[in-house]
Amino acid sequence: MKARVAVHRDFKISDIDERLYSAFIEHMGRAIYGGIYEPGHPQADAQGFRKDVLKFVQDLKIPAIRYPGGNFVSAYRWEDGIGPKDQRPVRLDLAWRSKETNQVGVNEFADWASLAGIEMMLAVNLGSRGLEEARNFLEYVNFPSGTSWSDLRRSHGKDDPYKVKMWCLGNEMDGPWQIGHKVATDYGRLANETAKAFKAFDRDIEAIVCGSSNDGMATYPEWEREVLEECYENVDYISLHKYFGNKSKDTLNYFGKIEETGRYIQTIAGTIDYVKSKKRAKNDVHICFDEWNVWYHIRDEDSHRWRTWDWPEAPALLEETYNFEDALFVAGLLNEFIRRSDRVRIACIAQLVNVIAPIRAEKNGPAWRQTIYHPYRFASIYGRGEALNVAVDAPMYNCHVADDVSYLDVAAVYDRKESVLTLFVVNRHLTDKAELDVSLTGFAKPALFEHHAMEGYGLNETNGPDRPDHVAPKQGAGVGIEDGKLKGSIAPLSYHVFRLKTN
Structure with missing residues (x-):
């Protein structure tokens, strides 16, 4: 298969917001308890955080993380997770039919996020609760001192405010399954009223309003x-969610569902533009794709289990x-986010540990990186800079969800400061x-200095506690470079990261 590709140094799509490589973690399953937090584990630190999991997280260089939900947040009382741990109530989590011990709350999570080097993106409950509770949460988290809520935080041993700038105004409020839909x-x-109140507190706060839970909703895109x-x-972003699978094998x-996702983004971008024009507004609203991942292998089985346990x-x-x-x-999906980075400024893989996650951890046992960890890490580490337009001339195919899908998927990011071009x-x-x-074109004397490849594996090969690095990138x-071009052969069903230094 012959594949011609053209990249031009000056044909720029957008400066990539580094938060395109963010993550999401929810009080759900073993994401928190048994994931990032497991007191008594051989790898637990003094606070109960697993150091082996933390190291895998740190290596991803995640810029921001959405917390604490997810469906969980729509019936969550944030006040239950503060103060002395032995006085915190155990509550029923209606979203996932489980008990929430509240041993990890906003202060503990802030400590973990600090260790991981990640900025918090907090979600407020606009399902069973409303503006007043959200405003109180903001004051507890962000005000320095001298008020009831800020002094309460200080009494809990947290003198300095967290200065959280990103706030999600509820979760999937279009979904009939949501508490408080x-x-x-x-x-x-x-x-609108919540965003107004938050910006009255701090005009630099970024408010993220709920968009569609997925592009199959009957109400999408209305x-x-x-x-x-x-x-x-009064808002800065609208959120989109989408999960993917291959049940049909x-x-x-x-x-091809990556192309379908591009249409989803394009549709919502057009809706944003329409409303901006209709309202004669001056501000821009961007997309926060704050839940995305593959989710299908045990989805049906789990759907039955959690509703009956x-x-x-x-x-x-x-x-x-x-x-x-x-x-x-x-x-490929990360490539699509890079290509759409003029509209998608924030994106969060869902979730980070154990629950549909790139990192898995056994109770009292090992942690390991799943296959999807590696492309996520490469994009996060090397996908910062300017997204460039890429022209691809390669054979195409048609499928159920899209036509004219290229067999070759390419995204390009240029770090102008370091004069490094990365091709995914x-x-x-x-x-x-x-x-x-x-x-x-425009890249003088390019020299290939890194080539990472994931190739030669069967499609169903996996990693696990017994073979944690079975599917992993290799040299x-x-x-190589010939006559100023990148030339050579790459295997079918393979992923490559090419890094080129230019003058």
Whole structure:
């Protein structure tokens, strides 16, 4: 398969917001308890945080993390998670039919986020609660001292405010499954008033309003229009969620869902533009794609289990085991976010540990990196700078979800300060090598100094506690610089990261 690619140094899409590589973690299953926090584990620190998990998280260089939900937040009392641990109540979590011990609350999570080097993105409950409780939470978290809520925080041993700038105004409020589900206009008005109050506290706060739970919702995309017409001038982002799977065992159709996601983003971007024009607004609203991941391997099984179990504490839930096919998909989806980085400024992989996550951890046992960890890490580490337009001339295919899907998927990021161009390349073809011919216009004397490759694995191969590094990147070969171009052959069903230094 011949594949011609053209990249031009000055054909820029956007400066990439580093928060494009953010994460999400919820009080759900073993994400918190048994994931990041397990007192008594051989790897636990004095606070109960698992150091082995923390090291894997630190290596991802995650810029921001959304917390504490998710569906969980829509019936959550944040006050239950502060103060002396032995005085905190145990509550029933209606979202996942389990018990919440509240041993980890905002202060403990802030400590963990600080250790991990991650900025917090906090979600407020606009389901069972409202503006007053959200405002109190903001004051507790962000005000220095001298008020009831800020002094309460100080009495809990946290003298300095957290200065959280990103606030999610509820979660999936379009979903009938959500505690406190609302129609679009009612939710939009509540979100507007909450955003106004938050910006009265601090005009630099970034308010994230709920968009559609997925692009299959009956209310999509009318939900976005109605919500934004109520709150456009006072919010900064609208959130999108989407999960992916391959139940049909059709690999090419699976990969085609990345194109479907591009249409989703484009539709909501157009809706944003329409509302901005209709309201004659001056501010811009961007997209926060704050829940995305592969979720299908045990989804149906878990869906039945959690609806019938008897309120356990931190049960194993949604603990997907990801294969090599999923890693190729995640690599392509990250490429799509880079290509759409002019509209998608923030994106959060859902979730971070144990629950549909790139990191898994056994109770009293080891932690390991799943297959999808590696493309996520490469994008986070090397995908910062300017997103560049890429022209690809390669064979295409049609599938159920999209037509004219290229077998070769390429995204390009240029770090102008370091004069380094990074190409993220996926060969989606099931059987054919791709003969690359990459034109690098405007890049003087390019030199390939890194080539990472994930190739040669069966689509169903996985990692696990007994083989934690079975599917992992290796040193790539077979590609180099010829006459100022990147040329060579890459295997079918493979993922590559090429790093080029230029003058």
